[in-house]
Amino acid sequence: MTASACTTALITALVPLLALGACASVPANATARIGSAILQTASGMPAGTAQIVASGDTVTLSVALAGMPEGVHAMHLHTTGSCVAPDFKSAGGHLNPEGKQHGTMNPMGSHLGDMPNVTIAANGVGTATITLKGTRTTLEPILFDADGTAIVIHASPDDSMTDPTGNAGARIACGELKPT
Numbered sequence: 607m608t609a610s611a612c613t614t615a616l617i618t619a620l621v622p623l624l625a626l627g628a629c630a631s632v633p634a635n636a637t638a639r640i641g642s643a644i645l646q647t648a649s650g651m652p653a654g655t656a657q658i659v660a661s662g663d664t665v666t667l668s669v670a671l672a673g674m675p676e677g678v679h680a681m682h683l684h685t686t687g688s689c690v691a692p693d694f695k696s697a698g699g700h701l702n703p704e705g706k707q708h709g710t711m712n713p714m715g716s717h718l719g720d721m722p723n724v725t726i727a728a729n730g731v732g733t734a735t736i737t738l739k740g741t742r743t744t745l746e747p748i749l750f751d752a753d754g755t756a757i758v759i760h761a762s763p764d765d766s767m768t769d770p771t772g773n774a775g776a777r778i779a780c781g782e783l784k785p786t
Contacts, residue, residue: 637661640742641749643757643781645671648692653779656757658749663741667721669734671759671779674726680764680774681734683719687754689780697756697780699770703748711766718748720772723763750785757781 641658654671669681684697700708700719707714710722718739726732738745749755759779764772 639786640665640746641783641785643783645669645757645759645779645781646689646691647673647779648694650691653759654781656781656783658738658783660742663743665738665740665742665745667734667736667738667757669724669736669757671724671726671730671732673730674732674759674779675761676726676728676730678723678725678763679732679778680760680762680772681721681724682758682760682764682772682774683721683749683783684756684758684780685719685753687756687782687784689756689782691780694756694758694777694780697758697777701748701755708769708772709765709767712769715769720764720766724759746785749783755783757783 638660639657640660643656645653647653651673653673654669656667656669659666683701685701686696686698688696690696700717702717702719704717706717708717708720709715710720721736724732724734758777760774761778762775764774766772
Protein backbone atom coordinates (compact mmCIF):
# COMPACT_ATOMS: atom_id res chain seq x y z
CA MET A 607 0.00 0.00 0.00
CA THR A 608 1.38 3.43 -0.89
CA ALA A 609 1.95 6.16 1.71
CA SER A 610 -0.92 8.14 0.19
CA ALA A 611 -3.26 5.15 0.42
CA CYS A 612 -2.20 4.55 4.06
CA THR A 613 -2.89 8.19 4.91
CA THR A 614 -6.30 8.07 3.24
CA ALA A 615 -7.16 4.84 5.07
CA LEU A 616 -6.10 6.29 8.42
CA ILE A 617 -8.08 9.50 7.91
CA THR A 618 -11.13 7.49 6.81
CA ALA A 619 -10.87 5.40 9.99
CA LEU A 620 -10.34 8.39 12.30
CA VAL A 621 -13.12 10.70 11.07
CA PRO A 622 -16.07 8.67 12.47
CA LEU A 623 -14.16 8.08 15.70
CA LEU A 624 -13.45 11.80 16.13
CA ALA A 625 -17.05 12.71 15.40
CA LEU A 626 -18.33 10.16 17.93
CA GLY A 627 -15.84 11.30 20.57
CA ALA A 628 -16.70 14.96 20.13
CA CYS A 629 -20.43 14.27 20.44
CA ALA A 630 -19.97 12.09 23.50
CA SER A 631 -17.93 14.68 25.38
CA VAL A 632 -20.06 17.82 24.91
CA PRO A 633 -22.08 18.49 28.09
CA ALA A 634 -25.77 17.67 27.74
CA ASN A 635 -26.85 21.04 29.18
CA ALA A 636 -24.84 23.10 26.67
CA THR A 637 -26.92 25.86 25.15
CA ALA A 638 -24.43 27.37 22.68
CA ARG A 639 -21.28 26.27 20.92
CA ILE A 640 -18.98 29.29 21.00
CA GLY A 641 -15.80 27.83 19.50
CA SER A 642 -14.05 24.79 18.13
CA ALA A 643 -10.72 23.45 16.90
CA ILE A 644 -9.44 20.55 14.86
CA LEU A 645 -6.19 19.23 16.29
CA GLN A 646 -3.39 17.80 14.16
CA THR A 647 -0.07 16.14 14.82
CA ALA A 648 3.30 17.49 13.66
CA SER A 649 3.00 15.32 10.55
CA GLY A 650 -0.38 16.87 9.70
CA MET A 651 -2.46 13.85 10.68
CA PRO A 652 -5.79 14.50 12.43
CA ALA A 653 -5.51 14.16 16.19
CA GLY A 654 -8.92 15.21 17.49
CA THR A 655 -11.46 17.93 18.04
CA ALA A 656 -12.15 20.51 20.72
CA GLN A 657 -15.48 22.21 21.37
CA ILE A 658 -16.10 25.21 23.60
CA VAL A 659 -19.70 25.36 24.75
CA ALA A 660 -21.63 27.60 27.09
CA SER A 661 -24.51 26.89 29.38
CA GLY A 662 -25.55 30.25 30.73
CA ASP A 663 -22.33 31.86 31.92
CA THR A 664 -20.49 28.54 32.44
CA VAL A 665 -17.97 27.71 29.70
CA THR A 666 -16.80 24.15 29.07
CA LEU A 667 -14.02 22.80 26.88
CA SER A 668 -14.61 19.27 25.58
CA VAL A 669 -11.79 17.45 23.79
CA ALA A 670 -11.87 14.15 21.89
CA LEU A 671 -8.49 12.80 20.77
CA ALA A 672 -7.61 9.89 18.48
CA GLY A 673 -4.41 8.51 16.99
CA MET A 674 -2.37 9.74 19.95
CA PRO A 675 0.38 7.88 21.84
CA GLU A 676 -0.87 5.87 24.81
CA GLY A 677 -0.34 7.40 28.23
CA VAL A 678 -0.94 10.57 30.20
CA HIS A 679 -0.41 13.87 28.37
CA ALA A 680 -0.55 17.52 29.38
CA MET A 681 -3.18 19.66 27.71
CA HIS A 682 -2.99 23.47 27.77
CA LEU A 683 -4.51 26.54 26.20
CA HIS A 684 -1.77 28.65 24.56
CA THR A 685 -1.69 32.40 23.89
CA THR A 686 -1.69 32.38 20.09
CA GLY A 687 -4.06 30.64 17.71
CA SER A 688 -1.28 29.37 15.45
CA CYS A 689 -0.20 25.74 14.98
CA VAL A 690 2.86 25.71 12.73
CA ALA A 691 4.37 22.20 12.60
CA PRO A 692 6.55 20.47 13.49
CA ASP A 693 7.06 22.01 16.98
CA PHE A 694 3.93 24.18 17.34
CA LYS A 695 6.01 26.88 19.10
CA SER A 696 3.98 29.41 17.09
CA ALA A 697 1.21 28.85 19.69
CA GLY A 698 3.31 30.79 22.23
CA GLY A 699 3.23 30.18 25.96
CA HIS A 700 0.32 29.17 28.13
CA LEU A 701 -2.74 31.41 28.16
CA ASN A 702 -2.16 33.53 31.25
CA PRO A 703 -4.06 36.85 31.11
CA GLU A 704 -3.71 37.44 34.87
CA GLY A 705 0.08 36.86 35.00
CA LYS A 706 -0.14 33.96 37.47
CA GLN A 707 2.29 31.08 37.85
CA HIS A 708 1.69 27.64 36.36
CA GLY A 709 0.07 24.68 38.02
CA THR A 710 -3.13 23.76 39.76
CA MET A 711 -1.03 22.68 42.79
CA ASN A 712 1.23 25.74 42.68
CA PRO A 713 0.43 28.07 45.61
CA MET A 714 1.15 31.03 43.25
CA GLY A 715 -0.93 29.58 40.37
CA SER A 716 -2.84 28.76 38.41
CA HIS A 717 -3.44 30.39 35.07
CA LEU A 718 -6.23 30.08 32.54
CA GLY A 719 -4.21 27.79 30.24
CA ASP A 720 -3.76 25.15 32.96
CA MET A 721 -5.81 22.05 32.25
CA PRO A 722 -5.97 18.58 33.77
CA ASN A 723 -3.91 15.88 32.06
CA VAL A 724 -5.67 13.73 29.49
CA THR A 725 -5.25 9.94 29.48
CA ILE A 726 -4.94 8.23 26.10
CA ALA A 727 -5.92 4.55 26.03
CA ALA A 728 -4.01 1.79 24.23
CA ASN A 729 -6.22 2.35 21.15
CA GLY A 730 -4.99 5.98 20.92
CA VAL A 731 -8.28 7.53 22.08
CA GLY A 732 -8.95 9.88 24.98
CA THR A 733 -11.49 12.50 26.02
CA ALA A 734 -11.61 15.32 28.54
CA THR A 735 -14.20 17.84 29.62
CA ILE A 736 -13.10 20.88 31.61
CA THR A 737 -15.05 23.81 33.02
CA LEU A 738 -12.98 26.92 32.31
CA LYS A 739 -12.30 29.48 35.04
CA GLY A 740 -14.34 32.60 34.31
CA THR A 741 -17.65 33.52 32.78
CA ARG A 742 -18.66 33.53 29.14
CA THR A 743 -18.53 37.33 29.19
CA THR A 744 -14.92 37.38 30.46
CA LEU A 745 -13.63 34.34 28.53
CA GLU A 746 -14.83 35.04 24.97
CA PRO A 747 -12.70 38.19 24.51
CA ILE A 748 -9.64 36.38 25.90
CA LEU A 749 -10.06 33.18 23.87
CA PHE A 750 -10.97 34.93 20.63
CA ASP A 751 -8.77 38.03 20.77
CA ALA A 752 -6.89 39.35 17.72
CA ASP A 753 -4.26 36.57 17.71
CA GLY A 754 -6.55 33.78 18.94
CA THR A 755 -5.86 30.81 21.20
CA ALA A 756 -4.56 27.30 20.57
CA ILE A 757 -5.12 24.04 22.40
CA VAL A 758 -1.91 22.00 22.66
CA ILE A 759 -1.31 18.39 23.69
CA HIS A 760 2.16 17.64 25.09
CA ALA A 761 4.30 14.48 25.07
CA SER A 762 4.42 14.15 28.87
CA PRO A 763 2.04 14.72 31.76
CA ASP A 764 1.85 18.11 33.48
CA ASP A 765 3.28 17.94 37.01
CA SER A 766 0.77 20.66 38.06
CA MET A 767 3.54 22.64 39.75
CA THR A 768 6.58 23.58 37.64
CA ASP A 769 6.41 27.13 36.31
CA PRO A 770 5.97 28.00 33.46
CA THR A 771 5.32 24.74 31.58
CA GLY A 772 4.45 22.00 34.06
CA ASN A 773 7.45 20.01 32.77
CA ALA A 774 5.11 18.76 30.04
CA GLY A 775 7.62 18.12 27.28
CA ALA A 776 7.31 18.57 23.53
CA ARG A 777 4.15 19.74 21.82
CA ILE A 778 2.74 16.77 19.89
CA ALA A 779 -0.66 18.04 18.70
CA CYS A 780 -2.22 21.46 18.24
CA GLY A 781 -5.49 23.04 17.19
CA GLU A 782 -6.44 26.67 16.57
CA LEU A 783 -9.60 27.65 18.45
CA LYS A 784 -12.02 29.54 16.23
CA PRO A 785 -15.25 31.24 17.28
CA THR A 786 -18.44 29.73 15.86
